[in-house]
Amino acid sequence: MGQLDGQIALVTGGTAGIGLATARRLAAEGATVYLTGRRQDKVDAAVAGLPGDVRGVAGDVADLGDLDQLIAGIRDEAGRLDVVVANAGGGGWANLADATEQDFDEKFDINVKGLFFTVQKALPLLTEGASVILMSSVAGINGSPRMSIYAATKAAIRNFARSWALELAPRGIRVTALCPGPVDTPSLGGFREQFEKDGASERDVAVPLGRLGDAEDVAAAALFLATAPSSFVTGSDLIVDGGMAVRA
Amino acid sequence: MGQLDGKVALVTGATAGIGLATARRLATEGATVHITGRRKDKVDDAVADITGDVHGFTGDVADLGSLDRLFAAIEERSGRLDVVVANAGSGDLLSLADVTEQNYDDTFDANVKGLFFTVQKALPLLPDGASIILMSSIAGINGQPGMSVYAATKASIRNFARSWALELAPRDIRVTALCPGPVDTPGMANFLQRAGSSSLDSPIPLGRLGTPEEIASAALFLASAESSFMTGSDLLVDGGAAV
Numbered sequence: 001m002g003q004l005d006g007q008i009a010l011v012t013g014g015t016a017g018i019g020l021a022t023a024r025r026l027a028a029e030g031a032t033v034y035l036t037g038r039r040q041d042k043v044d045a046a047v048a049g050l051p052g053d054v055r056g057v058a059g060d061v062a063d064l065g066d067l068d069q070l071i072a073g074i075r076d077e078a079g080r081l082d083v084v085v086a087n088a089g090g091g092g093w094a095n096l097a098d099a100t101e102q103d104f105d106e107k108f109d110i111n112v113k114g115l116f117f118t119v120q121k122a123l124p125l126l127t128e129g130a131s132v133i134l135m136s137s138v139a140g141i142n143g144s145p146r147m148s149i150y151a152a153t154k155a156a157i158r159n160f161a162r163s164w165a166l167e168l169a170p171r172g173i174r175v176t177a178l179c180p181g182p183v184d185t186p187s188l189g190g191f192r193e194q195f196e197k198d199g200a201s202e203r204d205v206a207v208p209l210g211r212l213g214d215a216e217d218v219a220a221a222a223l224f225l226a227t228a229p230s231s232f233v234t235g236s237d238l239i240v241d242g243g244m245a246v247r248a
Numbered sequence: 249m250g251q252l253d254g255k256v257a258l259v260t261g262a263t264a265g266i267g268l269a270t271a272r273r274l275a276t277e278g279a280t281v282h283i284t285g286r287r288k289d290k291v292d293d294a295v296a297d298i299t300g301d302v303h304g305f306t307g308d309v310a311d312l313g314s315l316d317r318l319f320a321a322i323e324e325r326s327g328r329l330d331v332v333v334a335n336a337g338s339g340d341l342l343s344l345a346d347v348t349e350q351n352y353d354d355t356f357d358a359n360v361k362g363l364f365f366t367v368q369k370a371l372p373l374l375p376d377g378a379s380i381i382l383m384s385s386i387a388g389i390n391g392q393p394g395m396s397v398y399a400a401t402k403a404s405i406r407n408f409a410r411s412w413a414l415e416l417a418p419r420d421i422r423v424t425a426l427c428p429g430p431v432d433t434p435g436m437a438n439f440l441q442r443a444g445s446s447s448l449d450s451p452i453p454l455g456r457l458g459t460p461e462e463i464a465s466a467a468l469f470l471a472s473a474e475s476s477f478m479t480g481s482d483l484l485v486d487g488g489a490a491v
Contacts, residue, residue: 165488169453181477208417209479217477224474229465232429232458235488239481243417246410246480 002030003227008078010034010070012061012118013088015042017185018135020050021215022085022222027052029223034074036061036088061088061114064121071121081125083226086115086157087135091150091187104149111153119164128172131226134161136177136237138245154179158237165235174234176225181241182206183213208243250278251472256326258282260309260366261336263290265433266383268298269460270333270467275300277468279331282322284309309336309362315369322373329373331471334363334405335383338435339398341442352397359401367412376420381470382409384425384482386490394443402427406482413480422479424470429486432457453488 009026013019014035023046027033032053037043043056057073059066074081089111094103119132126132139147140154161177168175182188221240224230239245252274262271263285271294275281280301285291291304305321307314322329337359340351367380374380387395388402409425416423430436430452466485469475484490 162491165491166453169455169488172454174454208414209420209422209477210417213477220474221478224469229462229469230485232454232462232485232487233466233483234454234486235491236484236486237481238478238483240475240477241481242477243413243480246413 002028003223004083005030007031007082008034008074008080009083009085009226010036010074010081010122011085011087012036012114013135015039015046017187018180018183018215018218019085019087020046021219022087023054024050025216025219025223026083026085026226027054029227031083032078034070034078036070060110061118062109064117067114067117067121071125075125079125080127081122082127082130083133084119084122084126084130085133085135085222085226086118088114088118089135089153091147093146094149095146096148099149107149107153111150112156115157116160119160126171126173130173131230132164132168132173132175133222133225134158134175134177136161136179138179138181138239138241140177141179141237141239141245161237162235169234174225174230176230176233176235177237178218178221178225179237179239179241179245180218181213181239181244183215183218185215188212206244206247207241208247211242213240213242250276251468251474252331253278255279255330256282256322256328257331257333257471258284258322258329258370259333259335260284260362263287263294265435266428266431266460266463267333267335268294269464270335271302272298273461273464273468274331274333274471275302277472280326282318282326284318284336308358309366310357312365312369315362315365319369319373327373328375329370330375330378332367332370332374332378332380333383333467333471334366334380336362336366337383337401339395339401339439341394341439342397343394344396347397355397355401359398360404363405364408367408374419374421377476378421379471379475380412380416380421380423381467382406382423382425384409384427386427386429386484386486388425389427389482389484389490409482410480417479422470422475424475424478424480425482426463426466426470427482427484427486427490428458428463429484429489430457431460431463433460450489452486453491456487458485458487
């Protein structure tokens with residue numbers, strides 16, 4: 001008996017890292033999970049690698065036509081959505097002095113605009129009592145030098161959680177911001193290099209618990225937010241960061 | 249197979265409301281639970297009422313001698329503590345102008361001093377990987393008119409979670425601040441009756457009070473391996489009230 005038996009979930013950006021681990025955990029708890037990614041081969045590989053009822057849809061959340069097709073497909077097959085994990089997004093270094101217009105547009109289009117319209121277009125399918133989980137970051141709380149564009153997109157996402165929690169409360173829909181700290185995933189690569197380049201151990205530099213997080217740690221938090229144990233939680237952050245936000 | 253099989257937990261102030269619901273939930277998940285309260289009859293009632301391996305202790309967390317006796321008893325019976333829910337505390341409805349020195353001292357002694365020394369005296373019993381959950385409140389984030397002493401104690405508690413998370417991280421001990429919003433407990437009923445139900449500053453977005461069980465399930469999440477990368481932060485369980 002899984003906690004999500006009979007429920008329908010969407011995880012955007014579900015082909016690697018945190019998104020993949022979250023899709024895995026939700027499917028393990030009995031949900032039918034739709035996952036998205038921009039590349040068909042990666043979507044197919046993710047679906048093939050996950051036990052449970054997992055369905056892949058290739059598309060770019062920054063493309064509103066792709067989003068329409070995604071939601072139409074879910075509506076035709078499943079008829080509703082109980083859990084949305086709006087996770088698609090990316091990082092990357094960008095110093096204030098050197099960032100290009102392209103750097104800016106890419107990050108805001110995917111992380112913020114894509115997330116915004118993912119949730120908006122999902123609205124008609126959301127059941128009463130549905131849970132919407134927005135993937136933010138501790139960078140959205142404290143900022144992040146040399147990653148200010150990424151950090152600002154994550155701050156915008158945290159703020160969405162507050163506004164939408166109020167807007168959607170009359171439908172009993174909960175909206176929360178999940179804020180991971182440094183997690184050992186493929187997209188962390190540059191951050192880890194910076195650790196090593198700075199010549200410091202993980203504990204000294206940033207993480208009180210002295211290690212990077214695992215994607216499964218974030219997936220466990222997403223499961224909590226997706227299920228009845230968090231039924232009175234809305235409009236707030238869940239920070240999963242080994243204590244990093246305390247130090248910054 | 250409970251999430252806390254084989255674990256030992258302490259919940260202070262566990263004879264009613266959130267504390268009682270939390271003790272009950274941890275026991276259901278397989279923990280041996282030590283509970284405290286200030287009145288023996290209430291402690292005995294709670295022990296009788298909770299299914300599972302539960303042990304009661306009568307004492308006042310604001311009395312350091314009483315705390316010493318509590319931890320001696322836990323050490324003798326269980327030998328260690330994996331989970332501490334520092335929940336004991338209270339608040340009075342008193343405007344700034346009306347607070348007496350006694351009101352102030354009683355509230356800070358129970359909520360802050362008692363909580364501080366509960367955690368300090370628990371330290372020798374905590375293994376690496378233990379979880380400490382401090383019961384704060386959204387009042388500790390936003391303030392609470394008519395309850396400024398209570399709200400300040402809850403702000404102190406949130407702040408402890410941050411400092412102690414850093415101090416105890418080398419032992420892999422996690423410290424978090426659980427921040428309930430308005431919850432349907434005897435304490436809340438008392439507050440609403442005296443203050444009037446319109447006294448909740450703003451409507452709760454989810455349109456209802458929380459239940460003690462909803463706070464207890466958040467405490468379980470923080471107590472268990474599911475939250476093993478969480479420390480030094482808040483978990484708000486408030487129906488959106490803090491927004």
